[in-house]
Amino acid sequence: MIDLRSDTVTKPTEEMRLASYRAEVGDDIYGEDPTVRNLEEKAASILGKEDALFVTSGTQGNQIAVLTHTRPGNEILLEENSHIFYYESGAVAALAGVQTRTLPGVKGAMDPANVEASIRVEDQHFPETGLICLENTHNRAGGAIISPQNMEAIYSIGKEYSIPVHVDGARLFNAASASGRDVKDFTIHCDTVQICLSKGLGAPVGSIIAGDKNFIKRARKWRKRLGGGLRQVGIIAAPGLVALTTMRERLEEDHQKAKILQEALQNCKGIEVINDVDTNIVVADVKNRGISAEQFVIQLKEMGVLAVSFGPTSVRFTTHYDVSMNQIKEVVKILQKM
Numbered sequence: 266m267i268d269l270r271s272d273t274v275t276k277p278t279e280e281m282r283l284a285s286y287r288a289e290v291g292d293d294i295y296g297e298d299p300t301v302r303n304l305e306e307k308a309a310s311i312l313g314k315e316d317a318l319f320v321t322s323g324t325q326g327n328q329i330a331v332l333t334h335t336r337p338g339n340e341i342l343l344e345e346n347s348h349i350f351y352y353e354s355g356a357v358a359a360l361a362g363v364q365t366r367t368l369p370g371v372k373g374a375m376d377p378a379n380v381e382a383s384i385r386v387e388d389q390h391f392p393e394t395g396l397i398c399l400e401n402t403h404n405r406a407g408g409a410i411i412s413p414q415n416m417e418a419i420y421s422i423g424k425e426y427s428i429p430v431h432v433d434g435a436r437l438f439n440a441a442s443a444s445g446r447d448v449k450d451f452t453i454h455c456d457t458v459q460i461c462l463s464k465g466l467g468a469p470v471g472s473i474i475a476g477d478k479n480f481i482k483r484a485r486k487w488r489k490r491l492g493g494g495l496r497q498v499g500i501i502a503a504p505g506l507v508a509l510t511t512m513r514e515r516l517e518e519d520h521q522k523a524k525i526l527q528e529a530l531q532n533c534k535g536i537e538v539i540n541d542v543d544t545n546i547v548v549a550d551v552k553n554r555g556i557s558a559e560q561f562v563i564q565l566k567e568m569g570v571l572a573v574s575f576g577p578t579s580v581r582f583t584t585h586y587d588v589s590m591n592q593i594k595e596v597v598k599i600l601q602k603m
């Protein structure tokens with residue numbers, strides 16, 4: 266099977282497995298795991314923030330950020346297809362007790378003027394706007410890059426109204442790589458950021474949240490409350506460190522593979538690629554084949570390719586480290602046959 270369901274499916278590399286085996290560990294709740302500390306310091310430095318915290322998943326990182334920034338009864342502003350709103354099982358309501366105010370996006374980017382207009386004024390009837398969330402790259406917008414200019418405009422509005430800005434940067438390194446920029450060109454325009462080690466970077470588990478020291482201190486307490494405080498966790502931080510230090514450079518390959526897929530899909534009868542393919546995600550609409558996304562996914566599976574249904578007639582393909590260029594060429598042949 267050629268697995269293009271998600272970049273979350275990668276298996277740890279030999280180097281990652283060895284790093285786990287050799288990791289120096291200690292009890293991280295006592296602050297005694299040197300491997301975790303090393304990962305957190307390295308991540309903070311790469312992301313241009315004062316401090317960072319290792320968390321178990323992207324969802325946990327985003328939720329800790331929302332919990333740390335807001336109070337129950339707050340309203341948070343976020344794009345209507347953002348992962349925090351769409352894919353985190355209603356956690357912001359269940360855990361932080363905040364309500365969401367979703368705004369439309371163009372390729373995942375919210376209009377800064379609309380963000381500003383949606384900030385609540387002081388009135389006893391209204392909730393207080395407690396947080397603005399961005400997502401970069403934007404998953405449901407097909408791995409779209411949110412430009413630093415858009416981020417800057419929203420961040421300056423956030424500062425003007427004293428509302429923090431959090432970025433769900435599960436795939437932020439894809440954005441940096443595809444736009445030929447340093448990741449700090451993006452992270453400079455937010456208070457806090459979450460990045461995933463276990464997507465394009467290929468680690469088996471883990472995410473990082475980064476921000477100023479005070480935020481990380483409070484976030485650490487939320488992580489503990491959620492049961493995310495771990496002990497000899499260097500064992501899983503070690504592959505994360507390999508991912509962070511050695512796997513960023515190669516993301517460009519995944520973007521090239523996505524372009525090849527895009528072209529092959531575009532040449533298929535009845536299939537239309539509906540995203541711009543900025544990074545490693547291709548979204549194809551199959552309605553003109555007269556079948557549903559689910560049916561198309563089953564047909565593909567019978568031919569040895571896994572993809573995910575992304576809407577009634579849209580299907581997502583995600584390229585990653587564990588799908589080689591030769592396998593992509595094989596997928597192209599399969600699509601030609603179809």
Ligand code: TLP
Nearest residue numbers: 271273322323324325348352404433435
């Ligand atoms: N996305 C997964 C699924 O949850 C949809 C995927 O296959 O793409 N932010 C963004 C933008 C994400 O795409 C994801 C995972 C997360 C956060 C959550 O990360 P995890 O899975 O580590 O909780």
